[in-house]
Amino acid sequence: METVYFDELYFLQKEIISRHLTEYKMQLAIAQNPHTTDPQALWNSLAKEEEPTEYSEDDELDKSGFLLLKQQISQQSMSGIAVK
Numbered sequence: 580m581e582t583v584y585f586d587e588l589y590f591l592q593k594e595i596i597s598r599h600l601t602e603y604k605m606q607l608a609i610a611q612n613p614h615t616t617d618p619q620a621l622w623n624s625l626a627k628e629e630e631p632t633e634y635s636e637d638d639e640l641d642k643s644g645f646l647l648l649k650q651q652i653s654q655q656s657m658s659g660i661a662v663k
Contacts, residue, residue, distance in 0.1 A: 600629065 604625050612618040 604622070607625075608618065608622060611621055615621065
């Protein structure tokens with residue numbers, strides 16, 4: 580991989596993280612399964628934790644929390660770009 584375009588970076592990063600998580604789960608399963616009676620239960624519980632959280636468009640935005648986040652980002656900004 581000599582050239583990675585910016586629009587591909589998000590998907591590549593997501594795939595790399597997914598592979599790392601799968602490797603960690605496998606290592607945990609190898610270490611834990613000799614000591615359990617139902618080894619599939621561990622794998623199922625870890626898979627359930629990875630499922631994305633569902634949200635509804637009806638959920639309200641926490642405006643005060645969002646304003647605090649914007650203030651913190653603008654204060655910690657090293658590039659000098661103000662968040663509006």
